[in-house]
Amino acid sequence: MxxxxxxxxxxxxxxxxxxxxxxxxxxxxxxxxxxxxxxxxxxxxxxxxxxxxxxxxxxxxxxxxxxxxxxxxxxxxxxxxxSPEKIDPIQKSNQLKIDDFIKRNHIIRYSDGFTCRYITQKSKYDVLPFIHTLSFFCDLHDAPLKLFGDRCPDLSCENNKRTVNKYLAKNNIESSVLNDWYSIDFD
Ligand SMILES: [Zn+2]
Known part of the structure; x- marks a missing residue:
């Protein structure tokens, strides 16, 4: 032309x-x-x-x-x-997936009346998420009772005679958290 x-x-x-x-x-x-x-x-x-x-x-x-x-x-x-205000869309999408994972309300109910609640956390500097807090409760009450040591503090409760292996439980929960983490499809 x-x-x-x-x-x-x-x-x-x-x-x-x-x-x-x-x-x-x-x-x-x-x-x-x-x-x-x-x-x-x-x-x-x-x-x-x-x-x-x-x-x-x-x-x-x-x-x-x-x-x-x-x-x-x-x-x-x-x-x-x-400058930090410019966020690239892939990074933003991945951040949303991380936020979604971290903000889940994690509750595990065990068949013998124990419940475990935990919060996951991920800081900028950690490669993998970690369990920030982990609490065990006895469910056999109107309001779940926080375990005292490894058993229910209520002496009349049948969960006072049972114990929870918190270290083993924590290890299992951590394994499950990591498994969920690795299954996230990051861009
Ligand atoms: Zn109890």
Whole structure:
């Protein structure tokens, strides 16, 4: 399309006039910034008095201007990417999955009337989630009674005669938490 327009006498004239105007405009803009002359005066000089400036110098100046602009843009982008407010969508989606996992209300009810409640946690610095708090309750009361040591504190309760191996339970729960964690489909 470009080649066709260029070969067409009217089209080529239009292009050269357009290019010339753009070059004159940019030159006037740059020149007026560094001299006492106003933009209009410089522009007029270039267009009407055909100020003797070689075309290649003009092109060089424009290229220099464009390169400087590109460099400035790159610098701005570098600092923007480095700033914490820019979150990439994959990271955000993974963060939502982690939040969902961490915020679950974990309750395990055992058949002999014990209940375990636990909270998982994950800090920025830990690779894997961990069990933040782990509490055992006896369910055979109006309000579940927190175990005292490894048994129900109510002497008349049948769970006072049974014990819970908290270390073994914790190990099993941790294993299950890690299994759930590894089954999350991260992007
Ligand atoms: Zn009890």
């Amino acid at each position: 470009w080649k066709k327009t260029w070969n067409d006498p009217v089209g080529s004239k239009l292009i050269s006039v357009g290019l010339g105007t753009i070059i004159a405009f940019l030159l006037a803009f740059i020149y007026s910034r560094y001299t006492n002359e106003t933009f209009e005066v410089v522009f007029e000089k270039i267009v009407f008095y055909k100020l003797e400036i070689e075309l290649y110098i003009a092109i060089l100046i424009i290229f220099g201007f464009l390169i400087a602009q590109a460099i400035i843009r790159k610098i701005i982008r570098f600092f923007k990417n480095g």
